[in-house]
Amino acid sequence: MAFTRILVVDDEPLVRTTIRRILERTGATVIEVATVAEALTILHSGVDLVITDVKLGEESGVDVARAAASQHPAPPVIAVSGFAEASDGLALGKAGVAAFVAKPFSAEDLLEVVEGLQAPRHFELDAVVRRVVGDWAMPDVLDAVRRAMVFEALARTHGNKAQAAQLLGISRQNLQNILSRGQV
8 A cells, every 4th residue: 555654533433443344454554533633733743635424513624625725735635425415525625635435335335536636746846846947047037937827827818918817916007117127
């Protein structure tokens, strides 16, 4: 299994223990917690995968998913629930949840979903930047990014410079100056 350190968040001890036992058979280290606050503490120490109940008493697994998405690298999140509503699905999707498993589920069901996910990979930012922009000087990179942003804003506003400037959060005069300097 690609995941070696897994966080399980559920307010029901029996469910947490069951999930832990299923995942420990794969050789993973599983940390069980019952609340969002406990989950946040563990997330900061780093995990490879998060499995969270959607309904955590008065709290929400959506908060756990959002916190996981802010980590670097962000671990995939599996949401589990027997009582999820349509609005939960939308919130989970926006929070970046990778998969959903309906309760009750079998060990095979859970393991199939887990094995279908990829563990987060650490990467070297410098290597990624070099691969994307080559050996360009920083001012050239910034000009390329600026050009792309202005073209995107103009495309989204059908060429309306006032709306494009508003979309970019700059004045129309500033947009016009950028255009007239030949930076776009």
